[in-house]
Every structure is written in structure tokens, then in C-alpha cells.
Amino acid sequence: MVAFRRARGLVSRVGVGVGVGVCVPVPVPVPVPVRARSALALLCALALSYVSGCATAPLPPRAIALNHDGVTALRGGDLELAEARFAVAVEYNPRFTEAWVNLGIVELFRGNFTMARRHFDKARRLNSDLPAPHHALGLLCDKSGQPAEAEKHYRAALKVDPGFAPARANLGRLLFARGAYEEAREQFLRLTQVSGASVEGWVGLTEAFLRLGRTAEADETLDHARVRFPRAPSVEILVARRALREGRLADAEAILAPLATDPDRSTRGLASAWLAVSRLAHDDRLGAEVAATRALQATPGDPVAAYALRVAVR
Secondary structure: HHHHHHHHHHHHHHHHOOOOOOOOOOOOOOOOOOOOOOOOOOHHHHHOOOOOOOOOOOHHHHHHHHHHHHHHHHHHOOOHHHHHHHHHHHHHHOHHHHHHHHHHHHHHHHHHHHHHHHHHHHHHOOOOHHHHHHHHHHHHHHHOOOOOHHHHHHHHHHHHOOOOOHHHHHHHHHHHOOHHHHHHHHHHHHHHHOOOOOHHHHHHHHHHHHHOOHHHHHHHHHHHHHHHHHOOOHHHHHHHHHHOOOOOOOHHHHHHHOOOOOHHHHHHHHHHHHHHHHHHOOOHHHHHHHHHHHHHHHOOOOHHHHHHHHHHHH
């Protein structure tokens, strides 16, 4: 019964405003000590989908094709092939701003922040009227632990193009991470308007409503998200968390158990963390320990999983 009370307390404390990482190749954990990692993670790859070759001067069709193919390679994890394609693209046109951004993204994935900054700075010098270079500098600051500077760059990208969804999503995430939930809510609401076909805005808006204690609006937003994105893991984990808040443990576990074996590591880790919480709530300490351990293997340092594991092994 002690484990049950502790687990229910965890649900009541962190069962609002937390969830599962959205579609990102390099998630950035939100460093919060007593609540689960935010559902809002660094959006890096989505910026690449905007890099389609609309630079200031007419571009050779082959350069545009190479840049597009480089994006495909980068999304597939082939950094060497992606770099080669972007490099040839800038040989065709040394002022191909977006290809320089993408070369910087390659270096960002490699952890070479110095070279990434060189490419991003060059892209911004070539054309500061495109949002991609500003957003890329925000990604760099984000990854190097400079959230205030990252926020400035994301705002600069939105000043150039208010419809640049990755910058708005990342700005909302940073606002959320520093506790500016009302401002985050505004950004996520705007994101649903500029990119309504993407799940990030709807998940973020639900998260923000929950943090603000506006549960009814959160539930309404979540219901809309379920209609729009019926199989999105980030939405399903929010639905499971709602079931946990309402004490419907069996319903929550029916959702979480399949997601706990999802190929995506972030989804698998966060689903397992909440599965551990649910098992604690009906005093299944061994099951909670197994689920929490799996969660920490997938997403090391997850606060919910760490808490569940501590309780389970006492």
C-alpha cells in the first residue's frame, strides 16, 4: 500500500505536463529533477525538410537535387553520404545557403560544434533573410547548453518567417522547460495554426494546459489530437497518463505495454517509465522494477523511471 500511495502521488505531481518525445533524431532531455522529461524535444530534422533550394539566386537543378538527396541520406543516418551530397551542391553554387546549413547539421550530429558554427555563420552571412540559418544557430546553442542564446536565435528565425514550424516548436519547448508555461502555450497554439498537420503543436499545447492546471482544456486538446493523429505515440502516452490520473490503471497499461516495445528508443523509454508507475500503483514492485530498468536503458536519466525504480527496490 505504501508503494501504491507513492505511485499515486507521482501521478498527481508529474502526471500533468509530461509525456513522450516527439519525432526527432537527437532528443534533448529537459533537465527537471522531480517531473518527467517534457514531451517537447529538439526538432532538428524537420528543419531539413524546409531546405529545398529556395536560395536568393537561381540554383542549378542538379544542386537542388543533391541537397534533397543529402537530406534523405541524413535522415537515414548516413552522415558521410549526406556530407558528400551537400558539398557537391555548394560546389555547383557556393551561395547555396540551405546546403551550407545542412553541412552544419551534419557536423552537429557528429558533435563537431566548432565546424557546425562555421557553416551556420557562413549561411547566415550569405542570406540572413532565410529562417534556416538562424534556426540552425539555435540548434547549436541548444545542443551546447545555452538555452537563452538558443531562444534568441529561434525568435530571429520566426521574425524572418513566422511560419517556420521547427523554430516555433523549439522556442515553445525552451519556454516550457524554463517554466514559462503561458508563453509556451501561446507558441504551441500558434504552431497548430502554421503546422496543423504536425503532432508537435498539439502535444505541446496539451502539455502547457496541464502545467497551467487547465485540465479541461488539456483534455479537449488531447481529444482533438487523437482524432488528427490516432496512432501517434506521443498522443497515446498522453492518453495513458490521463487514464493514470483517473485511476484507470488497466486502460493505461493496455496503451503503454505495446509502446514499451516500440522501435523508437524515446517512445520505448517513456512508455516503460509510465508503465512502471502504473505497476507501482497496484503494488507490483517486481513488474515496476523491470519496466523502470528498461526505461532507463532506453532513456538514461529519465526522472519518472528513476523515481519508480527507487520506490520499487525499497
